[in-house]
Amino acid sequence: MNQKNRLPTGGQIDRSQPVSFQFNGRTYGGYTGDTVASALLANDVKLVARSLKYHRPRGIMGSGAEEPSALLQVNRGARSIPNLRATQTEIYDGLKVSSVNCWPSVSLDALSLMNWLSPFLQAGFYYKTFMYPRKGWMFYEKVIRRAAGFGKVSSEPDPDRYDKINAWCDVLVVGGGPTGLAAALGAARAGARVMLADEGQQFGGGFLRTESEDNLQWVSDVLRELEEFSEVRLFKRTTVAGYYDGNFLVLNERLTDHLGNATTRNAREKIWRVRAKQVVLSTGAIERPLVFASNDLPGVMLSSAVSDYINRYAVKPGQNAVIFTNNDTAYRSALHMLDNGVGVGALVDARTEISDPLFDKLAHRGVKMMKGSVVVRAQGKKSVSAVEVMRLSADGKSLEGTPEKFDCDLLAVSGGWSPAVHLHAQSGAKPVFDDEKACFVPGPAFQNEISVGAASGNFSAEKAVSDGYQAGISAAHSAGCQVVDLPVIQEVSDAYTSEYAIRPLWQVPGSGSSDRLKRFVDFQNDTTVKDIKIAVQEGYQSIEHLKRYTLLGFGTDQGKLGNINGMAILSEELGQDLIQTGTTTFRPFYTPVTFGAIAGREIGPTFFDPVRKTAMHDWHVEHGAEFENVGQWKRPWYYPKSGETMDQAVNRECLAVRKQVGVIDASTLGKIEIYGPDAAEFLNYVYTNSWSNLPVGSCRYGLMLGEDGMIMDDGVTAKLGDNHFYMTTTTGGAAAVLSWMERWRQTEWPSMRVYFTSVTDQWAVISIAGPKAREILTKVAPTLDASNDQFPFMTFRDSVVASVEARIFRVSFSGELSYEINVPSDCGKDVWEKVFEAGMEFGITPYGTETMHVLRAEKGFIIVGQDTDGSMTPVDMGMSWIVSKNKDCLGKRSLSRSDCIREDRKQFVGLLTEDPNKVLPEGAQLVELPTDARPTPMIGHVTSSYFSASLGRSIALAVVKGGKSRMGARIHSILMTGESVPVSICNPIFYDREGERQNV
Amino acid sequence: MFEMAAMRSPLNSLHGEDVPHVEFNGITLTELPFLRHYNVRFQPDDQQASSRFRQLLGFDAPQGPNIFVVHEDNLCAWLGPDEWLIVTPFHAKDSLDYALNEFAYGDDFVTRVDISAAQTIIRATGPKAADLLGRGVSYDLHPRNFQAGSCIQTVLARASVTLFAQSAAAVTIDIVVRRSFAEHLWNWLVDAGQESEFHSL
Amino acid sequence: MLLIRCPWCGLREQAEFSCGGEAHIVRPLKPDELTDEQWADYLFMRDNTKGWQTEQWVHSGGCRRWFNAQRDTVTYKFGISYKHTDPKPEDGD
């Protein structure tokens, strides 16, 4: 395959494994070990993208996470993924990728017209232009969104699995370059549990872009030793994406994407939730671009990336280069180019004093060395073809002399290095500005972390290795490892050691000819120097505001290349120091993480939230129940017979309970055993009514208030023995009630002698209700005297039901004669079946929560959380009778607060529609009179509403301002459709107002 | 009297029949159904209760957190400063019942609650079992941290659980889970077991 | 995700805990005798400290015990956790 820029030898690619892939529909060749970026460069593809706003041609600028422009859409059907950096996307056979931001193609971009319109598209253009008329935005937005935007996601379900795991370690080392490898080795030799993560496909970091065989040998020696430690885990293709409180870090490991279409059982990605005792940040540094006219042309590349492509990937990114730098590191790249057949026409250095030992060497090899000079402009249409060079004034503010032009197809730039302080900053620490090195370096640690090597502003490889090793050892020591005489680490040597000297150069001053050309600061967001100037003119001073006005630092790269230059230019414009300007906030993630990885395995109906089922669940399924989610529980909603609608089924179930007998699974009620000499006293505090004189064997309804007097929960509690109670709570309130009681007992009344034990899951509850309930009970519990005299309403009995020991409570939520049979859940299904069998001759009908709701609404029984909403007192709900006057209880004092005794509070009432067939929607608002006046004063809302088969008409419960004193009043309910329905206020008890039926 | 055939475990095995059991990647999951579980409460500084406990059950309830003890048929785990879990095989039910009844008798601040039907145990076996559980447990299950005899109340896959390290190097871990969460947890464990990479910690 | 020390179980992940707000708020013994204002003060008013604050926490996903813990509301760092039977310690680590 034609890879005209591929070097004949060298590199970390596997030449025995050629790979073919597609980019924008054309097929190219590469090798395993290539990234899309290196393979495209090998094939002399320079134009790879169009920019966000102006649709300008863009090429590959970097070689790692910093790449702002070369973003890919990987096209794999449901596995498609947008915005992957070409510089970090490994190629495999059959890979299909395209540019994310161009239409119809990169070289013929229909929207490049934007570039011609660009004088109108400066910072704030969208804000200013599309403000008026206000309604216009609805239209503008559609057009703008089509033109903008990064990539596409698949609308199909994600076919992959994503793994997630927790891990603990003594030392987490972030970044597997020389520093990180040395740190991991130090920690490992000290006996620590070590994790070492690197985002790339290979460990070695900066060593991979050097020409030194010794360095590569050093890497493999260290790796071989690390692999021998059983408590050391090495992670490739793993980004430490976030650093949170408590030395908690999130790692994103990419397991299968690089394998392409090969079959694998692996999850696609894995999230590691890591608790590290100590963290060593050896994240390296990111080279900065330089800011001059048309500095975004394809062919303009970071000098470190040039070295990467040459040494690591054996690719020449150009034939004739010019180098533009303000520091020493580009000199090494110049050598790499020359040694590999890339001509270097000129080395343009903004500095006048240069001590780099390579200076003479390069000059000797024919490179024109231009001190105190800058590139003012790159020329070219779709890629760079020449540069203009001028002299920079001593103060760096202006240009001198006449432009000199150099032809080239590659411009290697180095504006200095910025330590990758992202994780350090995420951990809560504040980076500080180092004037000498002209970069932000880590400040004092806030958590247990240390930055070493280039990440700490130390750009020397030799020192980085020894510092890294020491950092690893001391991290292990801090993590509690016993450190005794450790061997020294194998040294690395550098033939061309130089000090890191830099002349800060945040922007090249304008020259007459290039003033109208754009000088880009943030390449991904097309933020230019001019945009920053406009923002300052318009009064923006804070870097955070500037960011939002100019988009500087937004996007998938989060300003890895552009931010520091942008901050510095803002500082210059404001005439202040960079440290005063400060940085924007570094937030997770370091690079984007897929939603699939974040979601992990907790997705879909099975795993998003636990599904809780009762012991009788299978029976309900077998009998055709439709289910309702009540919290995490699945409860039978209704049991439709074939051909029945929900309404028909519910009407049938309701009538069966009122006329014969029904059975409902009430197992989900919360149940708490309360035991101890102070149990009754405790109940006096948590319930509004008194529990002191309840006889053993009796049950009582109780209402629980928050300390603010608002209804919190309710339920029936039985007295099992002298010190022994059995409390039931609402299904949804079970955990909260237990926690509430524990809290008061443990924190406020620790001397109260009472224990609570949750037994919700212990007991299956079979509730039979209806006139024939007693006959069924007598059949299944032959030893029990179930007569009204012996087993009256609101009592309980221990007995044997269907040969199982049971607790039977004679309570009623339907207003009918009713028994709640509690048996151990192990036997729940069996007893349920036997009760059902026994009830066949009486027409027993299974019923669900919908029927239960209708029946209780007919009786005016409230459901906490449906008829109340956290703002209703017992008085509001017409339940003053249950608040004991003779004792204190939680929330009682609040009931006499001025706001709680207002006459016009919303009060619980019944509602009857004038049309008996009209069923109001729950939640419908209530008003006095339908009116066009806005806002219409609301006087309440519907809380429950059903069709009552027993009454042959609709009924509703509601809360209405001052409703209790307005019986018979005619008000109106307003529906979503705008329709107004006249209703009259009535007593909330619609059926058997005297409560005789439950007492038979 | 119970009819044995009427009992159904949380994972829906019937008493006396095959219990749920799967194997993958060298990890075995199985339910230990129909054990008898009791929640026992007394004050740790109540000398009389403590000595009565020792006398009737033959061992001391563990006084520290995160541990359990095994004595003959009974396993006893610390759940809180005044709360323990005792688990015993079905066949030993009557003798434990008797001992606990005696223990609670006549003392108005000592109690036990039968919660046998409220929870079950899923046993995970194999040197990589801890790696499987690590997918849902934030606690460090490294053998140095989770030694034999450790018992940890924590959250696994959004279910509250108690984990028992039944052997060194976490080769056997018993997971006590509430009945209504058992199916969810089982499904979750089987799903997590689909991963191909498991490591010994 | 913070690590919180349960005075019984030791260091556990935040997800196992629930916060109950400011600690050392004593429920008045005779609420009936309080004015509305005094009751509202107990009910609603909190110090909302910037810096070290003592809070009630419960190890809901573990031993279900309530305890007090110091937390710095600026840095989110946790200080000492202690049982209700222990005396209130000094602020800070």
Ligand SMILES: [Zn+2]
């Ligand atoms: Zn705890």
